[in-house]
Every structure is written in C-alpha cells, then in structure tokens.
Amino acid sequence: MYYFGLYHWRSRLWRLVVGVGALLAVGVVRRTTSSGPVRALTAVLVLPLLTRAGRAGAKLLRPPPWALERYKYDALAAELPLEGASRVLDVGCGTGRSLVGLAPHLPENASVVGLDVFDSRVILGNAPLLARRNAREAGIDVTPIRGDAARLPLATGSQEVVTACRVLHDLPAEDHGCALSEIRRVCASDGVFGVLELPITPDGVDSDSETYWCERVDEAGFTVETVRRVERRRGGEPYIVIVGRSAD
Numbered sequence: 001m002y003y004f005g006l007y008h009w010r011s012r013l014w015r016l017v018v019g020v021g022a023l024l025a026v027g028v029v030r031r032t033t034s035s036g037p038v039r040a041l042t043a044v045l046v047l048p049l050l051t052r053a054g055r056a057g058a059k060l061l062r063p064p065p066w067a068l069e070r071y072k073y074d075a076l077a078a079e080l081p082l083e084g085a086s087r088v089l090d091v092g093c094g095t096g097r098s099l100v101g102l103a104p105h106l107p108e109n110a111s112v113v114g115l116d117v118f119d120s121r122v123i124l125g126n127a128p129l130l131a132r133r134n135a136r137e138a139g140i141d142v143t144p145i146r147g148d149a150a151r152l153p154l155a156t157g158s159q160e161v162v163t164a165c166r167v168l169h170d171l172p173a174e175d176h177g178c179a180l181s182e183i184r185r186v187c188a189s190d191g192v193f194g195v196l197e198l199p200i201t202p203d204g205v206d207s208d209s210e211t212y213w214c215e216r217v218d219e220a221g222f223t224v225e226t227v228r229r230v231e232r233r234r235g236g237e238p239y240i241v242i243v244g245r246s247a248d
C-alpha cells in the first residue's frame, strides 16, 4: 500500500487544534456559568472556529494519504512522449505521488530522477526514502535527489522529459522564472516539459492561471504545444496541463 503523507498539514492541523481549544472553552463556560446570554455568546463566538476545524479535519484526509487519484497524472502522461524517454526528471516529486502516477507510462529501462527539497513544510513525512519506496511499489526504480527547483543540481541538457506536478504554485512567485529557466536548462534539445498545475496564480496577478503559467513556460524558452484542462473528480476548478518543447 502507498503512503504519501499528509498534504498541507500545518495549516489544517492548526485549525483542528484551534477547534479543540474552542470546544474546551465551551466546556469551561458551561461549567462556570449558568447565564444564558454568556453561554449563547460563547456559542456564537466558537461556531466559526468549529466549522473551520471540521473543514480542515476533512481536508487533512482528502485525498487520503494512501490514495493516488491517478486520472490527473494519466492526463499529463497522455500528452508526453514518455514511451521513448530514457531520462526523466520529476521536479517536486514529494513523497512520490506523481512518480507513482506516471509509472505505468514510463519505459522499463528509463532512468528516473525525483527531485524535491524534501522538507515537511507542505507534506508531513516528505523524504527521499518514502519517494523511492512508493515508486518501487509502482514498479519503477527512482533516484531521489534533494535540491531546489530554482538551482537544479543536474547537468545541462541531461533530461528528455521533465515534469512538475502541482509544484510551481508552491514556489515563491519571484522564483517562478528562475525555476522554469533551470528546467529549460536541464532539458535536452527537443526535450519536453510537462506541467500539471492547480488553478492558482500568485497574489496580484490579474490573468487566469492558464495564461499565467503558459507565459512563464514560454518565457523560459519552451514552445507551448498543449494546454488542456482536466476536470477534478472531487470538485473545484479544473487542473491545467501544459506541455512545452525546448526550442533552440
């Protein structure tokens, strides 16, 4: 069974803790006063906190840490020339969900690198060992490398296909250009870059997310060949798939 860790655990866990604190406060008020108005006021004050805590608790396990939600990686893979690729890099692989999602589309002898900062800011349990273990369970041998997308520790022109799944929006906006230029640098000539992204743009950006990410990919020196939306099965705005080819 896969285990991909808990995503966005800090903010969600914090809201849960606040919710538990609010419940305790209600208990204390009920024990220490019989005043109706005070009890009613307390209830009104804690209700939003409890609602937020309930939502955060539900989101903490959505998707469950063992679930893959394969369809979105299938949608990206369908647009990439993976069947003939011998060197593949997944930037921001985390605990390996994207690697496992891409695994059925990768040739048996491909050399696959999973790069991540491997810290727990976004995912609880994010570590190279977990990425490798999950990938192995999916039938691929992955080399996990600790590194920053904005300073890739890889040789120029060394990768035929590079993917970045739900990663770019996690980078500080000022690093978007740098990270994409780095991805372009490590892409072989005629290499392909595939993005699977959430419909999120940095604060202060007016354009929609498709436009924003296509412009960034284009500025980095890729020719954008494919832009498509992938409906989300759990609701919400669709994912975006963008594919660019290195243009010399």
Ligand SMILES: C[S@@+](CC[C@H](N)C(=O)[O-])C[C@H]1O[C@@H](n2cnc3c(N)ncnc32)[C@H](O)[C@@H]1O
Binding pocket: 007, 091, 092, 093, 094, 095, 096, 097, 098, 115, 116, 117, 118, 119, 122, 123, 126, 147, 148, 149, 150, 164, 165, 166, 167, 170, 171
């Ligand atoms: C939402 S997770 C996506 C993980 C995986 N690709 C997937 O599809 O589930 C975002 C990942 O980006 C990684 N990340 C954030 N900033 C990074 C950076 N500067 N360089 C490399 N990875 C980074 C995080 O550690 C995290 O593992």
